[in-house]
Amino acid sequence: MSHAERAVTRAHREEWARVVAAVTRRFGDLDLAEESAAEAFAVAVERWPADGVPPNPGAWLTTTANHKAIDRIRRESKRDEKQKEARVVHDDSPPEPLGVIDDDRLRLIFTCCHPALAVQARLALTLRMVGGLTVPEIARAFLVSENTVGQRITRAKAKVKAARIPYRVPSADDLPARVSGVLTVLFLVFNEGYLATGPDTDPVRQDLTAEAIRLTRLIRSLLPDDGEVAGLLALMLLIEARRPARVSAGGELVPLAEQDRGAWDAELIGEGHRLVRSRLAAAAAGVAPGRYQILAAINAVHTSARDIRDTDWSQVLALYDQLVRVDPSPMVALNRAIAVAELDGPEVALAAVDRLEPVLSGYHAYHVTRADLLRRLGRSRESRVAYDRAIELAGNTAETAYLTRRRDQLG
């Protein structure tokens, strides 16, 4: 790849959201912003190899996108609305200082993750407008057709326009609730990357985990004081750190207990631990931690142990007890039971897990946990049934391979 090509790729990764956000702020139209940004990058692909990479690629791209937007409005206004042209002619807004531009990207994220949009639409719109992923990339990531993704994005943009969803950072009152919606979207992207579903995808989609981490870092740089943002970033880093040890050479999922801890990414763990420590300090000062911060702390305990036998399970259980108070969902209860098994034995844990049957029986993790507990209790026949059900429900190829081997090892 030539120097100019590398520069375009890098600018696309780093500046796409900035360019889209800047055009959105000026013209208030997501469609126009996206098309103009895409055109600006197309011009860069053409010009940079010949003219050289501009000293400030972000500014160059924003200016080019703005010109493209004006061209587009002029073309359209010749056809219909004269009014739009008037707006363009009178627009002499000076270039914005950097702080405002960062604020622009934050506004863009909050617009794409507006609670009036369906979660799937928020996901697609955020990946497209903020992440700069193409429609085929998003379709591949979530195993839906390009047509579906295209429609979701088109409809979401149409709703933003028709219902006048504002391009704005929510007010202080609304901020915590709205940030949590943004974090949900980012965690969904991460989870799909970490445990990709579907028979034809890689079991781990590093492009998606990397994108989720990149966007969460962006949110953190924009909202450095938000504890849950820091918590989610720490959580992602600590999970991502284990990725190199998570799938065997044979394409089989390797559970935490059997992972080669030497293969974990020490740098990511270090960064994750530093973030968790800073949140612990805040908690000590009386700021109650939210769900992501507690999950990050649990992962910090796991990544602190040199060996699975070295794991401080009572600490893990104490954190799960704390998590249950914040998030009393059956999934949390299920994960808590795994820690219970380590401390009080598989029998006690199984009783707790069985109580979740009415709500979790359609969920593969429930059957995975039961299968493992029953195996440890020597109840092979029941364990086999649970593995069968887990295999049926699991969507991840590496996980299916692991579960199948486990089942076949039963006596």
Added chain:
Amino acid sequence: MQYLVSVIDDKSNPGSTDRQPAISAFNERLIAEGHWVFAGGLADTDAATVVDNRGEQAVFSDGPFVESKEYLAGVWVWEAPDLDVALKLAAEASQVCDRKIEVRPFR
């Protein structure tokens, strides 16, 4: 920007019947803050008649255009600068009316 704000009641699980004073007070506020354009409660769906004159002659049929458990009990038209403002008011309206609220922009 104008929004149609629909109050949705539920036949099998209707909202409280003592909300009129609170709704009146809420309306006063909508007027004072410049959001109020129009409002009206609707008679029961039994009182509705559907007219279809697309064919050779007009056909009148008894009842609402769609039979469902949930039905439209009243409407507002609000003026609001954007959806966030409308949604904030709608959240209050839902409490005041003890009913679900749909917010839909005019084209």
